[in-house]
Amino acid sequence: MAEIAKDRFKVIGKNTKSMESISRPNIGYWQDAWRRICKNKIAFFSLCLISIYILLAIFAPMFSQYDYSTQSVEKMSQSPSSVHWFGTDALGRDLWVRAWMGARVSLTIGFAASIINALVGSIMGGISGFYGGKVDMLIQRVVDVLYGIPSMIVTILLMVVIGNGVHCLIIAMCMVGWIGSCRFVRGEVLKLRESDFVAAARILGVPDFVIIVKHILPNIMGLIITNLTMAIPGAIFQEAFLSYIGLGIKPPGCSWGVLAKEGIAQLRIHPYQVVIPAALICTTMLALNLLGDGLRDAFDPKLRGTE
Numbered sequence: 001m002a003e004i005a006k007d008r009f010k011v012i013g014k015n016t017k018s019m020e021s022i023s024r025p026n027i028g029y030w031q032d033a034w035r036r037i038c039k040n041k042i043a044f045f046s047l048c049l050i051s052i053y054i055l056l057a058i059f060a061p062m063f064s065q066y067d068y069s070t071q072s073v074e075k076m077s078q079s080p081s082s083v084h085w086f087g088t089d090a091l092g093r094d095l096w097v098r099a100w101m102g103a104r105v106s107l108t109i110g111f112a113a114s115i116i117n118a119l120v121g122s123i124m125g126g127i128s129g130f131y132g133g134k135v136d137m138l139i140q141r142v143v144d145v146l147y148g149i150p151s152m153i154v155t156i157l158l159m160v161v162i163g164n165g166v167h168c169l170i171i172a173m174c175m176v177g178w179i180g181s182c183r184f185v186r187g188e189v190l191k192l193r194e195s196d197f198v199a200a201a202r203i204l205g206v207p208d209f210v211i212i213v214k215h216i217l218p219n220i221m222g223l224i225i226t227n228l229t230m231a232i233p234g235a236i237f238q239e240a241f242l243s244y245i246g247l248g249i250k251p252p253g254c255s256w257g258v259l260a261k262e263g264i265a266q267l268r269i270h271p272y273q274v275v276i277p278a279a280l281i282c283t284t285m286l287a288l289n290l291l292g293d294g295l296r297d298a299f300d301p302k303l304r305g306t307e
Helices: 002-023 029-039 041-059 095-131 133-147 151-162 166-174 179-192 196-203 208-244 256-264 272-298
Strands: none
Touching: 029 041, 029 272, 041 095, 041 272, 095 133, 095 166, 095 179, 095 208, 095 256, 095 272, 133 179, 151 166, 151 208, 166 208, 179 208, 196 208, 208 256, 208 272, 256 272
């Protein structure tokens, strides 16, 4: 009898646990994705690091007593100290302020160019994949022609024509940067356009553009965000390269590429002047790539509910 009672208590305990699991509130798609990102220590640390860089880029120059363009002959090429945390450059300018002013420019260009490319590519890819036929053929032939030309060459030629500056860099980087997003979104839309919810929307008379924007794109938004996160490091590196070869930000403005260009001349004498911007570029690109990997795992519907 005692063994039977123990077995009954075990069954009751299991039933109670199952009832508790059933009574738990459902977790939404975005809540589940955020939970997975928080559980992924590398992705969460990368997100925190990027957030810190963004906050420093916004507030560090505002609360510093030094200006990013003020030169001082007495303070030329001073090593990092309690007065100048990152030291000074060859013209006596404070590198702490210039590093975060450069972060402000580089991150702005990287995020703005990547977001614009993602928006344009998503719309063009959605239209191409949804309508198909002649529309798809026309858009894809344009994409094929642009894809055959190296994007860096197109960007350099446009920078030579339209000039330097933040806005010019963003425009030049967006001329052909949307191609990858267009192809990616087109492939996903081709899978979804025959779905039941799309057919139901068509029967109800919903306009095609509304179906694309409100029904199809939200279903692939997680993949678009992941692709966007992967594209931002490439945009930041492209800006740094263009600034390094003299086609980016004009002096006395600065970006991480400008700081690397100015610091490379002092590499043997004062290596910190190139190590600091190089470290900022590398850590930012690494953190964004690791965050993109974490977002890809978090938004994967195959992993939902497995934990």
